[in-house]
Amino acid sequence: MSYQKTSRRLTIALENNEQIKNATETFYALAAVLAKISRSPNSERNKLHMAQYEVMSANSLLKSLANGETDSVSQGSYYKKAT
Numbered sequence: 001m002s003y004q005k006t007s008r009r010l011t012i013a014l015e016n017n018e019q020i021k022n023a024t025e026t027f028y029a030l031a032a033v034l035a036k037i038s039r040s041p042n043s044e045r046n047k048l049h050m051a052q053y054e055v056m057s058a059n060s061l062l063k064s065l066a067n068g069e070t071d072s073v074s075q076g077s078y079y080k081k082a083t
Contacts, residue, residue: 008052010059013066022065030058 013019037050 008055010055010062012062015066019066022062026058026062030054 012023014023033054034051037047037054040047040050042050
């Protein structure tokens with residue numbers, strides 16, 4: 001995936017209680033990973049790339065869970081056919 005096409009923000013579907021639970025679990029996991037990245041001895045540029053990758057992964061996971069997909073292979077970047 002091209003660097004320019006990576007997600008730099010999260011899209012959060014909040015239409016039912018299950019989606020709230022999914023978001024909560026994803027945020028806790030993301031916060032832990034971002035804390036590790038922040039404390040790592042890597043350069044600022046590498047930290048930024050690692051953090052952007054983690055946000056992109058969380059974004060894809062939240063959208064996939066909102067679509068009812070449970071396997072990581074079908075994680076898409078669309079929720080209800082919208083970007």
